[in-house]
Amino acid sequence: MKRLYIFLFGLLSCTALAQTPLRRSESYFGLHFDFHATLQDTLIGKTLTDKMIDSLLTKVKPDFIQVDCKGHSGVTSYPTKVGNPPKRVEKDILKLFREVTLRRGVALYVHYSGVWDDEAVKHHPNWSQIDSEGKPDRQKASLWSAYADSLLIPQLKEISDYGVNGVWVDGDCWATNPDYCQAAIDEFRFITGIQDIPRKKTDPNYDKWLEFHRDAFRRYVRKYTDALHAYNPRFQVASNWSFSAMMPEKVDINVDFLSGDTEPLNGANQSAFQARSLAPQGKPWDLMSWSFGYGWEDQVKSPKNAIQLSQEAAQVISMGGGFQAYWTQERDGSLPTFSYQTMSDLAKFCRQRQAFTQNTKPIPQVALLYSNVGYKSQLTTVYNTGDGKQQPMIGTLNALLYSQLPVEILQEHHLRGRTQAYPLIVIPEWKKIDETLKDELIEYVRQGGNLLVTGSETVKLFEAQLGVRLSTSTQTISNWGFGQLLTGTKATFRPFEPLSGTQTFGQWFSGGDLHYGEGPVASIASFGKGKIAGIYFNFGEQHYKRETYVGRDFLGTLAKQLFQPQVTVSGSKYVNVALNQKQGTTFVNLINMAGNHANKAIHASDEIPPLYNLKVTVKALLRPKQVTLQPENKPIPFAYKNGEITFTISKLDIHSIVAIKP
Numbered sequence: 001m002k003r004l005y006i007f008l009f010g011l012l013s014c015t016a017l018a019q020t021p022l023r024r025s026e027s028y029f030g031l032h033f034d035f036h037a038t039l040q041d042t043l044i045g046k047t048l049t050d051k052m053i054d055s056l057l058t059k060v061k062p063d064f065i066q067v068d069c070k071g072h073s074g075v076t077s078y079p080t081k082v083g084n085p086p087k088r089v090e091k092d093i094l095k096l097f098r099e100v101t102l103r104r105g106v107a108l109y110v111h112y113s114g115v116w117d118d119e120a121v122k123h124h125p126n127w128s129q130i131d132s133e134g135k136p137d138r139q140k141a142s143l144w145s146a147y148a149d150s151l152l153i154p155q156l157k158e159i160s161d162y163g164v165n166g167v168w169v170d171g172d173c174w175a176t177n178p179d180y181c182q183a184a185i186d187e188f189r190f191i192t193g194i195q196d197i198p199r200k201k202t203d204p205n206y207d208k209w210l211e212f213h214r215d216a217f218r219r220y221v222r223k224y225t226d227a228l229h230a231y232n233p234r235f236q237v238a239s240n241w242s243f244s245a246m247m248p249e250k251v252d253i254n255v256d257f258l259s260g261d262t263e264p265l266n267g268a269n270q271s272a273f274q275a276r277s278l279a280p281q282g283k284p285w286d287l288m289s290w291s292f293g294y295g296w297e298d299q300v301k302s303p304k305n306a307i308q309l310s311q312e313a314a315q316v317i318s319m320g321g322g323f324q325a326y327w328t329q330e331r332d333g334s335l336p337t338f339s340y341q342t343m344s345d346l347a348k349f350c351r352q353r354q355a356f357t358q359n360t361k362p363i364p365q366v367a368l369l370y371s372n373v374g375y376k377s378q379l380t381t382v383y384n385t386g387d388g389k390q391q392p393m394i395g396t397l398n399a400l401l402y403s404q405l406p407v408e409i410l411q412e413h414h415l416r417g418r419t420q421a422y423p424l425i426v427i428p429e430w431k432k433i434d435e436t437l438k439d440e441l442i443e444y445v446r447q448g449g450n451l452l453v454t455g456s457e458t459v460k461l462f463e464a465q466l467g468v469r470l471s472t473s474t475q476t477i478s479n480w481g482f483g484q485l486l487t488g489t490k491a492t493f494r495p496f497e498p499l500s501g502t503q504t505f506g507q508w509f510s511g512g513d514l515h516y517g518e519g520p521v522a523s524i525a526s527f528g529k530g531k532i533a534g535i536y537f538n539f540g541e542q543h544y545k546r547e548t549y550v551g552r553d554f555l556g557t558l559a560k561q562l563f564q565p566q567v568t569v570s571g572s573k574y575v576n577v578a579l580n581q582k583q584g585t586t587f588v589n590l591i592n593m594a595g596n597h598a599n600k601a602i603h604a605s606d607e608i609p610p611l612y613n614l615k616v617t618v619k620a621l622l623r624p625k626q627v628t629l630q631p632e633n634k635p636i637p638f639a640y641k642n643g644e645i646t647f648t649i650s651k652l653d654i655h656s657i658v659a660i661k662p
Contacts, residue, residue: 080155156224157231165236392428485550588618
């Protein structure tokens, strides 16, 4: 490795004029490549060339790229001396990537699989996680094993010696399962005093068993993060999906940035949710889109157009974060040169908006509670999103966003002590929430705040404040609506009786026509100086499963009876709004969510219908000095009257930003 240091020193001396690679906290746009090398890959490096990498960097100009070094198989794509190398390589592709990126001043990160390592547990069976039946996992390493000390940390130090800027650790939190190895059992018994080890959700103390594993996972990430920082303080570390929607916890580890990769289908809506889950965590963050549609069953890849990827990117950058997209390397580690133009077009779209989005902060409007307590109380494993537990929250988010309401997703630790900043707080079908926050929310309404509670179980938490008498039982309703609108459903509903002074909203129906009305489905009541509304059926769950315009308009109308947002948009329901600020300027992000992105049968699309003649109203205390449409830098004619700025956007293609300078 001494020779490699000498080589890198010489390369640095010869490229003194090259731009210094940006830190992740400074970065905005990047590219991710991997191919999860296996022992069957014997031609690694054969067709990857300096020119292939250089042409990518000069054409696309990313702030960083991430490349393969060790995937889930546990086989490296470079000639490691620490772990499990491929049988042969044509050239050291990690060394080549570092040479070219350093010359071009582009940061280089590696894709590295953490907990998931097939080869490690094959060669060290005692490193395996053990399931509840005592069977070893053939893919996942135990947090109580020697894996981190003997392989992961030494190997990442080896990678650091290449001059790599950092690591994106994949297969980490989401690959961690309840582990019944003897070391875990012994530690749990020692810490808790509990002798009977729970095996399933219905067993006593199972939630404590899971929380014990979460503590162990954070300890593991903290261990390798601190070890790498001690070895090389400039080396940057992220654990994929840690402290995200998949792992909704307060950041208590010195990771350098947060990141995750969305599912390949329905990417625009997914990005809206995942970006809002990462944004408030107080760390530099980015979100990755897959550059291709992909079905997990048939495993067919369909390359996406830059237009489709730009719609996904818009949801991310509008929340102030960075964006990256994922392309697969070929089996020899070479790059998909045919996609360079798509990458370039995508980069251009993002760069045009960088000055108006990067590091912007949301102006508080609607806070949607992601209850750490409620989420964990439902889980049957350590961290997981594949079992539908987030669906009610996502369904509620979608209805709010497509009602043109600016929404942040906040956990208990984000909201605690800050409730008064938000004109509206929404609690989406959590059966439990933190008791301290519950008390604060009640006081928040009493002092003039507005609270919207949804779900047949959640309303029980606020029965006294809602001004209703709840039934002790629930039932399934088949039709519901409001005004002259009606739609079908299979939702769990809790009947209620409004008390004096409580208004009702909407109805449920025993048949498929308006004359079958049976009773209200929602209520609004004054409480202290504020208002509290309840929806007594599982609205978010049903809206996620069967989205309708009735559901969208129902929630949007009810929310706007509680408060009037700072921004209103008319002309299309396909507009999503993100309201941000930076250095005294207000930025109104308008995102066109038309198109077929939510249709999972459509993997790749090249057209998003434009939206026309959108009337926008923005509340402002003073007449602004300037209103411009970005990124075109085009002045917008506007009127200012009674504390409102009004103007029209004649055409919205994908993502426009209105910059308002006071």
